[in-house]
Amino acid sequence: MTGEVDLSVEIAGIRFPNPVWVASGCFNYGREFAHLYPLRELGAVCTKGTAPEPWPGNPGVRMAETPAGMLNAIGLMNPGIDHYLQVDGPWLRAQGVKIVVNIVGRTVEEYVRVAERLTPEVADAVELNISCPNVKEGGLAFGTSPRATYGVTAAVRRATSLPLFVKLSPNVTDITELARAAEAAGADGLTLINTLLGMAIDIRRRRPVLGNVFGGLSGPAIKPIALRMVWQVVGAVRIPVVGIGGIATAQDALEFLMAGARAVQVGTACFANPRAPLEIIAGIRQFMVENGIRRVTELIGAARPAGEAALGNLPPLGDAGADGRLQPLQPGPGSRTGAGEALRQWLKDADRA
Numbered sequence: 001m002t003g004e005v006d007l008s009v010e011i012a013g014i015r016f017p018n019p020v021w022v023a024s025g026c027f028n029y030g031r032e033f034a035h036l037y038p039l040r041e042l043g044a045v046c047t048k049g050t051a052p053e054p055w056p057g058n059p060g061v062r063m064a065e066t067p068a069g070m071l072n073a074i075g076l077m078n079p080g081i082d083h084y085l086q087v088d089g090p091w092l093r094a095q096g097v098k099i100v101v102n103i104v105g106r107t108v109e110e111y112v113r114v115a116e117r118l119t120p121e122v123a124d125a126v127e128l129n130i131s132c133p134n135v136k137e138g139g140l141a142f143g144t145s146p147r148a149t150y151g152v153t154a155a156v157r158r159a160t161s162l163p164l165f166v167k168l169s170p171n172v173t174d175i176t177e178l179a180r181a182a183e184a185a186g187a188d189g190l191t192l193i194n195t196l197l198g199m200a201i202d203i204r205r206r207r208p209v210l211g212n213v214f215g216g217l218s219g220p221a222i223k224p225i226a227l228r229m230v231w232q233v234v235g236a237v238r239i240p241v242v243g244i245g246g247i248a249t250a251q252d253a254l255e256f257l258m259a260g261a262r263a264v265q266v267g268t269a270c271f272a273n274p275r276a277p278l279e280i281i282a283g284i285r286q287f288m289v290e291n292g293i294r295r296v297t298e299l300i301g302a303a304r305p306a307g308e309a310a311l312g313n314l315p316p317l318g319d320a321g322a323d324g325r326l327q328p329l330q331p332g333p334g335s336r337t338g339a340g341e342a343l344r345q346w347l348k349d350a351d352r353a
């Protein structure tokens with residue numbers, strides 16, 4: 001097989017050139033990276049969380065390194081929607097890359113005020129951040145209650161006709177409850193996970209390292225948790241899921257795709273290696289060539305039990321044959337109550353234990 005493989009994915013009615021996006025807050029609005037490579041080589045850019053007015057962020061120490069990642073308590077510092085509409089949005093549009101505008105607010109009204117200002121000129125989709133652990137109001141408060149998730153998602157849904165992704169928090173007991181609430185309120189897709197709440201202590205000062213005491217843990221340490229949550233959510237909703245959390249290599253990204261994510265976002269890895277997203281795209285392409293896979297969509301959900309494709313949130317896929325290559329799927333009768341259902345039940349039981 002030649003190197004001609006199709007990396008494009010369709011999600012929420014948008015065709016992305018490849019399934020590797022950069023995650024919010026780890027790429028700002030893209031300018032700092034544009035001298036390194038054309039941004040249009042990326043699947044999409046998720047902007048820094050953008051509020052109705054400029055936010056200064058949290059005081060004090062905002063970052064700490066951890067053995068396999070980092071803690072941050074930036075507090076969603078951003079220049080606000082006016083600046084985005086006048087400066088960063090038009091610039092980003094000129095780069096020819098798909099734009100997912102991440103929005104934040106302290107109240108439902110604030111989220112709505114940002115969403116209703118976004119137009120197709122400066123945004124291909126909206127990503128609703130209801131999961132940031134570093135702001136006192138809003139943020140995580142919305143993302144940990146199914147009722148509040150439903151409320152803010154429904155309000156933003158009414159405020160914009162752009163495709164709407166809701167970004168979920170891992171700091172909950174059962175992430176599938178939040179996923180279902182967002183889906184029921186009209187989300188077109190889900191992105192997960194945001195950072196996990198953590199902290200560090202400076203033993204010389206005998207004080208917490210971060211000015212905010214707690215911060216969000218990201219990077220390789222959270223990948224197995226993120227992967228487990230993506231697996232659970234894909235089995236619980238019909239809308240597409242985008243995987244985030246500790247993705248630093250093509251192997252990581254492929255695991256998320258095989259768990260059922262239609263795309264992935266690369267966050268913390270961009271700080272250490274700004275070219276990581278491009279290396280991941282190249283690695284996925286190489287894997288496809290080596291394994292005789294023409295379309296990346298064939299890999300989506302490939303690790304899931306046969307029969308799950310009929311659920312609706314996965315494209316039709318093949319099953320791995322004896323040679324490890326994907327074979328055409330034999331659609332089983334009533335697959336909605338087949339292996340997928342059994343798996344979901346099992347996961348629910350496991351959660352209760």
Ligand SMILES: Cc1cc2nc3c(=O)[nH]c(=O)nc-3n(C[C@H](O)[C@H](O)[C@H](O)COP(=O)(O)O)c2cc1C
Nearest residue numbers: 023024025049072129193194218219245246267268
């Ligand atoms: C410094 C920093 C800033 C972030 N800012 C945002 C943000 O503004 N909005 C948001 O939804 N997520 C934000 N995140 C979360 C990331 O987008 C991502 O969900 C998380 O870091 C997990 O992915 P990773 O392990 O690849 O970094 C931020 C993460 C970091 C490390």
